Amino acid sequence: MTMPVLQPTWLAASLEDVAPDAEWVDEALAARLARMTYTKRYSEARLGRWAAKQAVAKTMRIESVRDVVIRNAPDGAPETLVRGRLIDAVIAMTDRSDWAVCMVLPGRTRIGCDLEIVEPRSRAFVSDYFTLPEQETVAAADDPAVMANLIWSAKESALKVLRTGLRQDTRTVEVTLLEHTDGEWRGLEVKEQTGRILPGWWLRHNEFVLTCAAEGPIAAPRSLVNPTPLAAAQPSHRWMEQPQRAAGSAVPDPR
Numbered sequence: 221m222t223m224p225v226l227q228p229t230w231l232a233a234s235l236e237d238v239a240p241d242a243e244w245v246d247e248a249l250a251a252r253l254a255r256m257t258y259t260k261r262y263s264e265a266r267l268g269r270w271a272a273k274q275a276v277a278k279t280m281r282i283e284s285v286r287d288v289v290i291r292n293a294p295d296g297a298p299e300t301l302v303r304g305r306l307i308d309a310v311i312a313m314t315d316r317s318d319w320a321v322c323m324v325l326p327g328r329t330r331i332g333c334d335l336e337i338v339e340p341r342s343r344a345f346v347s348d349y350f351t352l353p354e355q356e357t358v359a360a361a362d363d364p365a366v367m368a369n370l371i372w373s374a375k376e377s378a379l380k381v382l383r384t385g386l387r388q389d390t391r392t393v394e395v396t397l398l399e400h401t402d403g404e405w406r407g408l409e410v411k412e413q414t415g416r417i418l419p420g421w422w423l424r425h426n427e428f429v430l431t432c433a434a435e436g437p438i439a440a441p442r443s444l445v446n447p448t449p450l451a452a453a454q455p456s457h458r459w460m461e462q463p464q465r466a467a468g469s470a471v472p473d474p475r
């Protein structure tokens with residue numbers, strides 16, 4: 221088998237990693253953050269942008285993260301500009317429990333990624349959102365909670381590739397775990413109803429499960445930081461300390 225040429229790079233960051241000063245915050249982001257009154261949304265938006273700017277800057281060797289601007293297309297998908305010009309790469313973003321991941325794939329091939337924690341998923345959840353073969357995979361798994369979150373994450377990754385997100389019925393994409401591995405990554409694929417396959421990868425670190433999928437074959441993602449801090453990550457929910465913040469309050473507090 222010939223190795224696919226395309227290889228995403230990826231970076232994980234936690235709330236603790238985000239620089240407390242506002243130097244890295246571009247004007248569009250500052251305006252967006254200032255409008256956010258719920259700490260959870262503020263903190264997720266800020267962390268996600270921090271991780272994405274770092275990932276793009278490291279991948280494309282851009283000196284100042286302030287030059288990297290992440291905006292959302294009308295459907296919500298992230299787009300990246302460097303010094304005002306769209307870059308020739310697709311990025312995918314996700315955050316969960318005070319951790320964010322960004323993947324960068326040079327070129328125009330679409331990629332999606334999704335970070336989940338291993339949490340209980342009810343039978344109703346699995347039967348409502350999973351296909352029958354996926355339900356059987358969960359039922360047969362050594363650890364059904366891990367499997368349910370892994371399959372859910374891979375579905376979300378695929379729905380980000382398709383740019384529909386949860387507007388699309390999650391049973392229209394079916395996840396299969398594959399045998400092949402590459403380092404910490406294991407293979408998976410997501411099949412659309414048309415029969416088209418979106419190849420991807422997954423890994424687990426502690427309570428976190430991370431997946432990705434793409435429009436075509438991709439090599440296992442290469443971490444931009446070694447070892448990835450996700451390997452020692454613990455989920456947290458800092459926003460709960462102060463759920464609401466004053467609109468327009470200065471970056472960075474509260475996180």
Ligand SMILES: CC(C)(COP(=O)(O)OP(=O)(O)OC[C@H]1O[C@@H](n2cnc3c(N)ncnc32)[C@H](O)[C@@H]1OP(=O)(O)O)[C@@H](O)C(=O)NCCC(=O)NCCS
Pocket residue numbers: 264265268269292294295296297298312313314315316332333334335376379380381382383384385386387
């Ligand atoms: C895509 C989606 C499944 C991700 O939700 P989630 O699991 O709660 O959140 P994650 O942290 O994993 O991912 C969030 C990131 O996904 C990306 N994203 C959002 N919509 C996307 C889409 N249509 N295609 C690809 N990526 C998308 C964004 O970068 C977002 O982060 P940001 O808003 O800070 O830029 C969800 O946002 C969704 O279903 N969106 C479409 C429907 C919707 O409500 N849209 C409203 C915005 S137009």
